[in-house]
Amino acid sequence: xxxxxxxxxxxxxxxxxxxxxxxxxxxxxxxxxxxxxxxxxxxxxxxxxxxxxxxxxxxxxxxxxxxxxxxxxxxxxxxxxxxxxxxxxxxxxxxxxxxxxxxxxxxxxxxxxxxxxxxxxxxxxxxxxxxxxxxxxxxxxxxxxxxxxxxxxxxxxxxxxxxxxxxxxxxxxxxxxxxxxxxxxxxxxxxxxxxxxxxxxxxxxxxxxxxxxxxxxxxxxxxxxxxxxxxxxxxx
Amino acid sequence: xxxxxxxxxxxxxxxxxxxxxxxxxxxxxxxxxxxxxxxxxxxxxxxxxxxxxxxxxxxxxxxxxxxxxxxxxxxxxxxxxxxxxxxxxxxxxxxxxxxxxxxxxxxxx
Numbered sequence: 001x002x003x004x005x006x007x008x009x010x011x012x013x014x015x016x017x018x019x020x021x022x023x024x025x026x027x028x029x030x031x032x033x034x035x036x037x038x039x040x041x042x043x044x045x046x047x048x049x050x051x052x053x054x055x056x057x058x059x060x061x062x063x064x065x066x067x068x069x070x071x072x073x074x075x076x077x078x079x080x081x082x083x084x085x086x087x088x089x090x091x092x093x094x095x096x097x098x099x100x101x102x103x104x105x106x107x108x109x110x111x112x113x114x115x116x117x118x119x120x121x122x123x124x125x126x127x128x129x130x131x132x133x134x135x136x137x138x139x140x141x142x143x144x145x146x147x148x149x150x151x152x153x154x155x156x157x158x159x160x161x162x163x164x165x166x167x168x169x170x171x172x173x174x175x176x177x178x179x180x181x182x183x184x185x186x187x188x189x190x191x192x193x194x195x196x197x198x199x200x201x202x203x204x205x206x207x208x209x210x211x212x213x214x215x216x217x218x219x220x221x222x223x224x225x226x227x228x229x230x231x232x233x234x235x236x
Numbered sequence: 237x238x239x240x241x242x243x244x245x246x247x248x249x250x251x252x253x254x255x256x257x258x259x260x261x262x263x264x265x266x267x268x269x270x271x272x273x274x275x276x277x278x279x280x281x282x283x284x285x286x287x288x289x290x291x292x293x294x295x296x297x298x299x300x301x302x303x304x305x306x307x308x309x310x311x312x313x314x315x316x317x318x319x320x321x322x323x324x325x326x327x328x329x330x331x332x333x334x335x336x337x338x339x340x341x342x343x344x345x
Contacts, residue, residue, distance in 0.1 A: 024328050028335075046248055052255045054291065059251050067243040069250040076254025079287060083255070085280030087262030088272050094263070105259050162339035168295035168310070169317045169334040175288045176321050187282040191289025204297040208290070215286045223278055230281060 007129030010122050015137040018111045022138065025053060026145015027152075028166045033060055034153025035160040047146035051109060051139055054174075055079050056146075057167040065205055078212045086113040093117070097128035107135040109142075184229040190218045309345075313338030 030043040038060075050056050055076055062072050086108055093116060094104050108116075112135045121130035153160065179188055194214035198207045219226070239247065266272065299307040317334025324330065 021327060025331075028331070049252045050248070050255055055251060055255060058291070058294070059248060062247055062251070063244050064238060067239050067247065069246050072247050072250040073254045076251045077258060079291065080255050080258040081287065082280070082284045083258035084262055084276075087259060088266065088277075088280065091262065091266055101263075105263055106256065108259055159339075159343050162309075162342045163335065165310075165313050165338040166331060166335045168292070168314065169331040169338075171288055171291045171295060172314050172317045172334070173321050173327050173330050175292055176318060177327075178285050178288060182285065185285075187285035188289050191286030192293060193289075194286075195290040195293035199293055199297055207297065208294060211290055211293070215283075215290060219279065219282055219286060220275075223275075226282055227278060 003126050004129055004133075006124070007121070007126050008133045010125045011130050011133035011137060014115050014119055015134060015141070018115070018138050019141045022111070022141035023145040023148075025170070026142045026147075027149035028163075029053070029056060030146040030149020030151070031153040031156070031160065032057070032149070032163050032166055033146075034150050035163050036060055036064060038063075038150070040147055040150025040153075043146040043150040044143060047143045048139075051107060051142065052080055052083075053109065053142070054171070057170065060167075071209065074212070075208060082110075083108065086110075086117075089113075089117055093131070097131060100128050100132045104131050104135055107139050109138065112138050184226075186222065186226050186229065187219065190222070191215055194218055305345075309338055309341040312341060 033043040046056055094101050115134050121127045195211040198211040202210055299310050301307045313334045316337045317330050320333045321330035
């Protein structure tokens with residue numbers, strides 16, 4: 001018990017910055033789902049089981065369109081493809097964590113990843129339990145936010161029409177953050193350009209699969225120039 | 237909700253399965269830290285940038301730019317979000333500000 005409490009005490013301060021963000025976004029997500037006619041149980045269970053913020057927002061629009069689970073699965077793979085690479089970087093970190101390992105893998109959102117790849121458990125604190133509590137605390141904030149949002153959504157003193165825009169704003173902010181972090185923007189242009197073009201040529205409910213294919217093909221074709229720029233950018 | 241309860245549950249399950257695939261696959265494929273293929277490493281570096289571009293377009297997929305209001309509320313909302321973000325660099329302020337402006341625009345005008 002002492003081992004766990006020590007790890008919890010060491011993990012908590014690292015998660016404080018995430019708490020504010022997750023509660024805010026989680027509440028926005030819960031309100032968003034509530035405004036689409038979903039009882040608070042939905043955002044609560046979805047935030048618990050999916051636990052991948054962007055994809056949870058996208059799932060709300062999937063639920064509002066035609067039933068197509070294969071499409072939902074493929075879209076999730078694409079949107080969450082980055083987790084593959086988080087996993088690759090965490091292969092060593094999670095080694096030897098025993099029974100906690102499946103949960104660490106299950107709960108590895110962007111934020112937990114960013115803490116765990118930049119922070120080591122302090123001296124005398126169990127590494128596995130430290131990782132466990134970072135992951136668990138972050139998930140608790142997110143689920144709490146989504147549940148609160150789902151509960152209060154129906155009682156807000158103003159009209160919720162347009163709350164959907166919280167998803168657009170979220171992606172615009174992530175896009176900007178990524179843009180500012182890079183010198184070369186070819187991959188971002190590929191994503192925007194290929195998607196916009198496919199939206200022109202395909203119906204709006206069908207454009208995303210061709211867009212994903214175009215993005216993969218273009219990134220593969222452009223691999224040499226992009227890799228060269230990435231390397232150049234890192235040394236510059 | 238346009239789907240039946242069963243369809244909605246299956247859809248959420250597909251998303252959960254997709255997310256779990258992306259999270260567990262590396263640990264299944266590279267059990268003892270086998271070398272990751274260079275192409276996969278490359279995709280890992282560039283795909284996140286392209287996918288967020290895709291998601292921004294995805295959010296705007298049902299906006300009609302050829303009929304009134306010509307997507308002006310969306311474009312203004314994005315402009316406010318981006319401007320706030322470049323100014324304050326605070327995710328919460330940018331998202332809240334852009335969303336409130338958008339909600340006011342479509343509810344009042």
